[in-house]
Amino acid sequence: MDALVPFAAREPKTRLATVLEPDERVEFARTMLRDVCSAIDATDASPTVLSTDPIDSEWPVVVDDRPLTAAVNDRLDPPVAVVMADLALATPDALSRLFGAEGEVVIAPGLGGGTNALVVREPDFHTDYHGASVADHRRIASEVGVEATAVDSFRLAVDIDEPEDLAELLLHGSGESVEWLRSAGFELSTPDGRVTVRRQAR
Numbered sequence: 286m287d288a289l290v291p292f293a294a295r296e297p298k299t300r301l302a303t304v305l306e307p308d309e310r311v312e313f314a315r316t317m318l319r320d321v322c323s324a325i326d327a328t329d330a331s332p333t334v335l336s337t338d339p340i341d342s343e344w345p346v347v348v349d350d351r352p353l354t355a356a357v358n359d360r361l362d363p364p365v366a367v368v369m370a371d372l373a374l375a376t377p378d379a380l381s382r383l384f385g386a387e388g389e390v391v392i393a394p395g396l397g398g399g400t401n402a403l404v405v406r407e408p409d410f411h412t413d414y415h416g417a418s419v420a421d422h423r424r425i426a427s428e429v430g431v432e433a434t435a436v437d438s439f440r441l442a443v444d445i446d447e448p449e450d451l452a453e454l455l456l457h458g459s460g461e462s463v464e465w466l467r468s469a470g471f472e473l474s475t476p477d478g479r480v481t482v483r484r485q486a487r
């Protein structure tokens with residue numbers, strides 16, 4: 286099965302702008318993309334990066350500068366998976382569970398209402414990303430006569446969007462992204478009992 290990996294190559298990860306400089310966000314986003322593609326590559330699926338701009342990559346890249354939903358829907362040729370490029374905790378095991386789950390539409394929900402990964406086997410299904418897209422994807426599945434099923438996966442539920450998500454990566458990551466973060470000076474911090482990150486001055 287093909288696994289599309291959407292990638293915003295231009296000004297990525299704007300919600301991390303308070304903790305990372307623009308060039309660091311580019312580097313970090315590309316490092317997470319490599320981790321995700323490597324994890325997919327270790328399953329039965331093959332990653333194709335669906336990028337807004339040309340990028341160097343070990344894996345095939347298709348370039349489409351339209352907004353996310355339009356670019357994905359144009360290539361939603363079942364059976365197909367869509368796996369976001371910021372799932373830095375994704376492992377081959379977690380992805381294999383998703384790819385192997387039965388159902389016409391299988392969703393790996395993200396914390397906060399997003400759709401972190403999807404398997405689509407129903408030709409009439411289409412995506413509608415942003416906002417509470419997990420609810421929209423359940424509704425769209427039902428409109429085309431199938432039931433969306435969900436996989437329960439911590440590793441696929443955490444996408445790295447906000448500074449607090451970096452704590453999850455430091456705690457549970459094992460790929461290049463967590464190494465990148467550590468070498469950039471990030472470490473865990475629990476100033477008031479809540480786990481967060483801080484960055485050492487270098």
Ligand SMILES: Nc1nc2c(ncn2[C@@H]2O[C@H](COP(=O)(O)OP(=O)(O)OP(=O)(O)O)[C@@H](O)[C@H]2O)c(=O)[nH]1
Nearest residue numbers: 291292293298299300335336337352353369370371
């Ligand atoms: N091809 C493509 N991928 C996108 C686009 N927007 C976001 N993505 C990718 O979709 C996934 C989820 O993106 P978001 O977390 O919503 O956005 P982001 O650009 O990574 O981060 P923010 O700027 O903080 O919103 C990531 O893999 C992004 O790289 C787009 O317009 N086109």
Ligand SMILES: C[C@H](OP(=O)(O)O)C(=O)O
Nearest residue numbers: 399400401414415416418
């Ligand atoms: C694209 C979007 O991602 P999020 O903004 O939730 O990271 C979604 O999953 O609908």
